Amino acid sequence: MNSWLFRSLVALYPKAWRERYADEVGDLSAELLEAGETTRLHLALELARSSLAERVRSLHRGRSMVVLSGSTALVVVVVAAFLATNGFGLGGPSSPRTTPVGWVPVAYRAAQVSVPPSAVFISTEAAGIGSIMLVATSETSGGVCLGSAGPGGTHVCLLPLRQVPSAYASEKPAILGGVPVYLGPNGDYYVPSLGVAIMAIGPLARRIVDTLTRIRLPTARCMHANPQRGLYRPSSEDLLITGDATVDATHPVLDRVIAVVACGN
């Protein structure tokens, strides 16, 4: 596996997991590839899917933490202060978020974020889309992830969230797109009113999160492969390919594709 791709995939795992197991996973992956037991593509997908599972486990562990450690609390304060001075409107009046020109709005539960046209969504079973980096949804908790290939790629996951973690319950949320958002460390955003947690990593992560709003997909301007579906809401069983993604038409994953979206607004 290309080292940059492996590094990109490993970067998706929680830090503690990376530090303990990344080398071992790298050695095993290389051994499997050398033995012809797997392909680079399947390996990439499997690692991406597993990274999300680890993230979800990490997230759930975080929810059980009532008392933040000093360093974590410091990170929260720094992130909050940073966001407050960089247009997130922490505690201030809300401002409507818009989809940047050429980006694609995507909904999960009651939340909507917008992503670059190269972003790809994929289910747990899917594999094999051109050269685009794919990120799998969680096996256990549902949700949807998106990402793009290349060094320093961006990966964003929207996951089910039923209540704000207790560690943040007493905090004043930031307001993003008119929506209260509790800011966690390590690129975690808790949006209980929309039923999602957002995990965002990479250079475009903040730009994507900044487009958060309640669902208002411009369905009239979206083309769906299956028009019966109407408003598109990705689920763990769905695969969405946006914009100019390159598709390997021979791959069986195509029967899982439910929408090729070309939305504008």
Added chain:
Amino acid sequence: MTVEGIRGSSDRSVLVLTSLAAGPKHGYGLIKDIEGFAGVKLGPGTLYGCLAKLEQAGLVEALPTEDRRHPYRITASGLQAVRERLIESARIAELGLGRVAGAMS
């Protein structure tokens, strides 16, 4: 995951423990062994997800690296945990097969 927690864990953790019950193995060895006796091919991310949980629970432990291979072995707690889980599975299987046989007769 606690020792007790294996009761509710995925079958993959049981597969890993069952494989290690036969002796220490590294990742590649685990994957091939599990594929052989269970017909399930684990990927490296999935395998290490299981190993991480099991190691955290004290059910497996890492051994010194051997030529870029990283072997693991099952602990006494791991043996006890997988034994209990397999006994429970066997009991349910026996009960289920009896009921199926009754329904088919």
